[in-house]
Amino acid sequence: MITCKVTSNPILDQKADCYAFTIEEGFAAAQFSKLFEELTKKYLPDLLMIMKQRKFTGKLMDTLVLPMNIKDKIVYCIFVGVGKHDAETRIENYRRAIGHTLKQVMACRGESVALHLMSARLFGVKPQYLAKQVTIALNMAAYHFNDYITTKKSKGSEVYEVTLCVDAKHKKEITQGIKEGECIADAVNKARHWVDLPPSILTPPHLADKAKEIAKRHELGIKVFAEKQINKMGMGGLSAVSRGSDLDCYLVILEYRAKKKNAPTVVFVGKGITFDSGGLSIKPSVHMETMKEDMSGAAAVIATMGALAQLKPDINVIGITPLSENLPSDKATKPGDIACFYNGKTAEIKNTDAEGRLVLADALSYAVKHCNPDAIIDVATLTGACAYALGPFHTGLMGNNEDLIDAIYEASEISGELVWRLPMGDDYKQAIKSEVADMSNIGSPKIMAGAITAAHFLQNFVDDVPWAHLDIAGTAFNVPNIPYYRPGATGVGVRLLVELAMNW
Numbered sequence: 001m002i003t004c005k006v007t008s009n010p011i012l013d014q015k016a017d018c019y020a021f022t023i024e025e026g027f028a029a030a031q032f033s034k035l036f037e038e039l040t041k042k043y044l045p046d047l048l049m050i051m052k053q054r055k056f057t058g059k060l061m062d063t064l065v066l067p068m069n070i071k072d073k074i075v076y077c078i079f080v081g082v083g084k085h086d087a088e089t090r091i092e093n094y095r096r097a098i099g100h101t102l103k104q105v106m107a108c109r110g111e112s113v114a115l116h117l118m119s120a121r122l123f124g125v126k127p128q129y130l131a132k133q134v135t136i137a138l139n140m141a142a143y144h145f146n147d148y149i150t151t152k153k154s155k156g157s158e159v160y161e162v163t164l165c166v167d168a169k170h171k172k173e174i175t176q177g178i179k180e181g182e183c184i185a186d187a188v189n190k191a192r193h194w195v196d197l198p199p200s201i202l203t204p205p206h207l208a209d210k211a212k213e214i215a216k217r218h219e220l221g222i223k224v225f226a227e228k229q230i231n232k233m234g235m236g237g238l239s240a241v242s243r244g245s246d247l248d249c250y251l252v253i254l255e256y257r258a259k260k261k262n263a264p265t266v267v268f269v270g271k272g273i274t275f276d277s278g279g280l281s282i283k284p285s286v287h288m289e290t291m292k293e294d295m296s297g298a299a300a301v302i303a304t305m306g307a308l309a310q311l312k313p314d315i316n317v318i319g320i321t322p323l324s325e326n327l328p329s330d331k332a333t334k335p336g337d338i339a340c341f342y343n344g345k346t347a348e349i350k351n352t353d354a355e356g357r358l359v360l361a362d363a364l365s366y367a368v369k370h371c372n373p374d375a376i377i378d379v380a381t382l383t384g385a386c387a388y389a390l391g392p393f394h395t396g397l398m399g400n401n402e403d404l405i406d407a408i409y410e411a412s413e414i415s416g417e418l419v420w421r422l423p424m425g426d427d428y429k430q431a432i433k434s435e436v437a438d439m440s441n442i443g444s445p446k447i448m449a450g451a452i453t454a455a456h457f458l459q460n461f462v463d464d465v466p467w468a469h470l471d472i473a474g475t476a477f478n479v480p481n482i483p484y485y486r487p488g489a490t491g492v493g494v495r496l497l498v499e500l501a502m503n504w
């Protein structure tokens, strides 16, 4: 956890274990002139020489950590490069440099850092936005799933105190940005924590309880349907997937109402398979190993609802999460079974490992029937094909409405969560034809394009409502080499959905 303070007093007057400066590539000492002067005069007389000798030029992630003796205490001066001024990447570079900086503080075993905030003008953004992004990066970098680590040394510090040293002129906006950033980062880290919990702990009833807690704490509306009601309502997709598990499945609906009358309504739907073994179409061990991540969409949606309850956008937002395990047993759904969904359509279940689309079909149908939505966005670890196509750095984006796609690209830009659109032409529809039902739950091998054919399956359940589908199979877990992440859950979706709602 991070506790963040703001000050407009000189950075070297702050009390801290570390002092951190992010620096542009090709910097001249003059750039942080006064500070540089003071720093060299008081503590690091050979700083420029050291930088030269160590070839510190300010390239992204260039790192220099130097001990200084301040009043008989060894503290560390941390310099991290943010790279060149390239309009495309500079804010993301700054996020990464900030995440990297906090990791350096950890490596020094520091628990507090005074951090010089760069000028928002350098990035062509508002100070409030910059402070928000920095706060998010710091808090995300501080996250560590250590519930089960029993040695103090590996567990690390629980709390880091950050003092942001800022220009007095912008202190107020920056303080506001930090507040928003903390709210978003809390939601991201909450989602990550739920995903990182072992799958025998974070089960469908457990995640439903988490949603109830969020609703209670933030005064959101909530409905929870359990397996019996789900069967009775005719949600044959969710029923079919849950049948192999002893635990109940759930459909959880969280509701945020805007103050404004006649505000538009946006529905977020998140895939919540708390463990995906594949069912009777069982996965090989290597692919099953990380399948506790298969509720990342639901985690993102539930956590986002908690954040929005505090940030209060001008639109109504409904979060729907179908929660189930996908396990084999003598009761489990068999390849060849046919499911009848909440909207009356049917699908032949040729492969029980394509279960995400089955539970989403009922959730999407529910949204269309009961929520009067102006738009629906689903978030799902849906296909290995998407992870192969885009890797861990872009979430797959598909949909039926250009304005909604544009809005998601815009939210992506603001939030830093990258998306990439895949096509959804009608030619792909033939891939999911079935001889015995309205559709098949897997695409024909001839057409390939597994991410796209899965999206086509989902499109059967949204009628004409503007809809977008985010396939986070590649981006939800174990994303390498981004300093504000770690191995494990990323919380992907939260930052994007929050910005989408706030900028609607």
Ligand code: BES
Residues within 6 Å of the ligand: 276, 278, 294, 351, 353, 354, 355, 356, 381, 382, 383, 384, 385, 387, 441, 442, 443, 450, 472, 473, 474
């Ligand atoms: N949960 C998986 C998709 C997945 C793969 C998520 C890798 C995260 C990382 C999904 O339920 C699944 O098993 N999809 C199958 C579909 C296939 C049987 C048509 C897949 O992608 O292999």
Ligand code: ZN
Residues within 6 Å of the ligand: 276, 278, 352, 353, 354, 355, 356
């Ligand atoms: Zn599966």
Ligand code: ZN
Residues within 6 Å of the ligand: 273, 276, 294, 353, 355, 356, 381, 382
């Ligand atoms: Zn799955």
